[in-house]
Amino acid sequence: MNGKAGIKMKPSQAHKLLLTIVKKSEAKLVVRAAKEAGARGATVLLAKGSGIHEKKSFLGIPLSYEKEVVLTIAPGQVMKKIANSVTEKVQLNQSGKGIGMVINLENVLGIVTLAPGSKVEKRDEEEQIMSDPAKKFDLIVTIVNRGDASKVVDASLAAGAEGATVLSGRGSGIHEKAKLFNIQIEPEKEIVLTLIHHQLTKHVAEAIETGVELNQSGKGIAFILDVERVIGINHLIEEIRQEEQTNREKE
DSSP: OOTTTTOOOOOOOSEEEEEEEEETTOHHHHHHHHHHTTOOOOEEEEEEEEETTSOSEETTEEOOEEEEEEEEEEEHHHHHHHHHHHHHHHTTTSTTSEEEEEEEOSOOOSOOOOOTTOOOOOOTTGGGGGGOGGGOEEEEEEEEETTOHHHHHHHHHHTTOOEEEEEEEEOOOTTOOOEETTEEOOOEEEEEEEEEEHHHHHHHHHHHHHHHTTTSTTSEEEEEEEEEEEESOHHHHHHHHHHHHHHHHHO
């Protein structure tokens, strides 16, 4: 029998991902706050995006706001402390400062050491999920060919999304096998992150599918991630809370 047979991967031990989107040059504050709260490190990506509080054009010229996306992975039992630290230090509760979201990870590879005392986290807050507006969001991730991100953003905004963040990348799919002088070409891609309340998720996803024609071969792909907690959109969370309160009073 091969010596590698039967090897099982270790579980993620309830690791979570804190995905923070801030203005350019603010990422260093996020990383510092995360490390102070127990994070081992973070990854910073450059991006562009727009929100409802940002002008779309100036003198008829479309504006593209530079952003920084910070990815921080940590055991679940310290993630709440990290998220709170980032929120306080970066002032995410203030309008226009940025947004953060905590996402559960099914499995994490490549993490050799964990924080001291790390163990599987018990989800003792599950009963609060349905009553907390900050835990009722989804993240739509759309990967399209370069130049099509604007279609994704326009479609999502028209369907009710408040904004979107665009990352640049590259990749190759089964329908992309072009070569130049026998060199494999990896087409450039754009990744669009759209945070949306779960009540609008289906509507926005369908709008993106139609707007970018994702049902056609080679146009792109989209998938939806369940967001455990959202930071930095207090105005929207408060609107949802008031709406739910009004509905309960009517009942």
